């Protein structure tokens with residue numbers, strides 16, 4: 001029996017069984033009425049731990065108490081803080097950058113990235129004078145993650161495309 005056109009060798013197979021390696025840390029935040037407006041608000045804060053071939057990239061750092069969650073996620077991957085090569089901040093809001101000092105105290109030499117227009121605000125929140133925030137330009141590649149400038153929410157907001165997995169990471 002002749003194979004149908006869908007099984008010709010040139011046609012790449014769709015393989016939905018490939019697990020994504022990106023680990024997502026989700027934490028619920030509740031702010032009582034009066035803190036960020038007249039009513040109570042709840043929202044998710046997300047961080048991502050993305051193992052790449054030459055380092056682990058942490059995307060966003062949460063509100064300020066997420067280092068333990070990030071460490072547990074690293075351990076699940078059989079890794080530790082020393083394997084974190086880069087920390088990418090999608091934008092300079094406190095629910096994304098608030099945990100950066102805590103992360104840097106565990107991994108002092110990580111390279112920190114932020115979108116060009118937000119890099120200054122991220123820098124101003126860092127306590128360690130040794131840490132340099134690099135501007136992640138549109139189209140740049142961070143260990144295989146493609147930077148896409150997506151302004152609007154903030155001027156320097158960036159999203160990241162995991163090109164090998166075809167996976168977009170955004171806030």
Ligand SMILES: [Zn+2]
Nearest residue numbers: 091093153171
């Ligand atoms: Zn925001």
